[in-house]
Amino acid sequence: SLRHPGLSPLFTFIRAGGSREARYVMRLALFNPDVSWDRKNDPEPWDKLGPNDQYEFYSVNVDYSKLKKEGPDF
Numbered sequence: 001s002l003r004h005p006g007l008s009p010l011f012t013f014i015r016a017g018g019s020r021e022a023r024y025v026m027r028l029a030l031f032n033p034d035v036s037w038d039r040k041n042d043p044e045p046w047d048k049l050g051p052n053d054q055y056e057f058y059s060v061n062v063d064y065s066k067l068k069k070e071g072p073d074f
Contacts, residue, residue: 029035036045 034046036043
């Protein structure tokens with residue numbers, strides 16, 4: 001029990017913000033194509049991305065499903 005009940009919303013919002021921050025960092029660490037956890041078997045995972053793969057967190061004006069590749073296959 002808190003001695004000052006007016007502080008409970010402050011602690012609630014701090015916990016919620018910390019939780020969101022931790023989930024975002026985990027998302028970046030696990031699903032970002034720039035991060036390579038397995039250097040031996042897959043040293044450059046960003047090479048596997050196609051033009052239709054969305055790797056940005058939020059895209060305002062780009063529809064990735066309608067993009068066409070502008071370059072050769074490697």
